[in-house]
Amino acid sequence: MILVAYIGKASANVSSITTSPSFKPKPNAQVRCIALHIIKVFISYRARVVLQFLSRHSVLLKVFRIKSSYWYPGTDVYAKVAELVKPVIRDQDFVVVSEKPILIALGSIYDEKVIPLDSLTEFVTKVLSSLWLSFFRKFPSPVVEEALRNTSLKNLAKHKKLVLKYSSLLHFLKPVSEAGIDASNLPYHYVAIPMRGMSKVVEGIRRTLAERLGVNVNVMVIDSDRMVVFKRCRGIAIAPRPTEYRYVIDLGVLSYIMRFLLGGKVRLYPTIVAYAGKQYPLHLLLKIAKKADKAIMSGLGRTAIEMLRNLNKTSFDEVKWSDMNKAKHYPIAIVRILHSQHPATKISRHNTNRFL
Structure with missing residues (x-):
């Protein structure tokens, strides 16, 4: 309507000009004048629309880092999480938990020392390591290179x-x-093995928090392995490992290679292993996962080699369970939406009372 009114006004002005005996503009100048005004109105209108769209999707997050002792095998995950988050938790918060402590607490670990070694596996491993070290000469990854060279x-x-x-x-x-499957923050030759059914674990944590603390929250389990997300397609993520979140595709080594080859065309985010709670757009959950991952510290090190160095040990056989508490552990981060104009972040009364 604004555009039509403006065109009518511009036409009236042009008519008054053409009827004036003292001024006779060329027809092309009249058309150019009208077109210029129409373009200005159109650009102004589109700019307002874009600004409104951007402001509607802006999100302000606050992160609380939760400190804890080491989670030894047999730790009650549900009670532990409820105990740690109790002082700060609120309705609609995101409780983001690192996967590794959950796996250790639930006993999903394995001692690699008992695995029999054969010459074929040893040969294939040697070839793969050589190929990867050659790959990293062109696409450097210092942490991974150190792990391959020193193990x-x-x-x-x-x-x-x-x-x-x-x-x-x-x-x-x-x-x-x-x-x-990861060996960091574990003694001896133990490794943590991702378990099936992590979705049930996050649902259990969410239900426990509702029953014990009376809050309805969203629970997410993440891993530090990076997912690949295309900048122009944020509706799906490609992970290098198995996950139980439906918008994440596991492509294994292909995802790992893509992060190097595609470079600026993709963004990297921690892997969302499982999620329970209100359904939010993937790009918002990715942002929350990234914020939480920065708050969740890696304990004794990002890799087993870093762990040895931080403990001043020379062999994995020297690392004991008692050494695990020699570092600060932050297995949980609470992410709170302070301000958002995104329609998906509006609190629903039905969702709030789901477990209450």
Whole structure:
């Protein structure tokens, strides 16, 4: 309507000009004048629309980092989370938990020292390590390179054999942390193995918080392995390991390679392993996961080699369970939406009372 009114006004002005005996503009100048005014109105209108769209989707987040002691095997995950978050938790908060402490507490660990080693696995592991080190000469990754160079071939081969037992070839070909199987922050030769049914765990945590603390929250479990998300397509993420979140696709080593080859065309986010709560757009959950991942510290180190260095040990056999508490552990982060104009963040009374 504004545009039509403006065109009518411009036409009237042009008519008054053409009837004036002292001024006779060329027809092309009249058309150019009208077109210029129409373009200005159109640009102004589009600018207002874009600004409104951006402000409607702006989100302001606050992160609370929760400190804890080490979660040893047998720890009651549900009671522990409720105890730790009780002082600060509120309705609609996001309780983001690192996957590793949950796996350790629930006993999803394995001692790689008992794995028998064969010459074929050792040979394949040696070839893969050489190929990856060559790859990293062009696409540097210092942390991974250090892990490959400083871990003995025997330990690498045993790890590869375990990976092949619990996952697929796409994960086996990855250089480290294959299928999410990780040795950091564990003593001796233990590794944590991602478990099936993590969705049930997050649902259980959410239900426990509702029953014990009377709050309705969203619960997310994340892993530090990076997912790939295309900048122009934020509706789906590609992970290098298995997950139970429906908007994440597991492509194993292909996802890992994409992060190097595609460079500026993709963004990297921590892997969302499982999620329970109100349904939000993926790009919002990714932002929350990234904020939480910065708050959740890696304990004794990001890799097993870093752990050895931080503990001043020379062998994994020297690392004991008692050493695990020699570092600060922050397994949980609470992310709170302070301000948002995104329609998906509006609190629903029905959702709030779901578990109450």
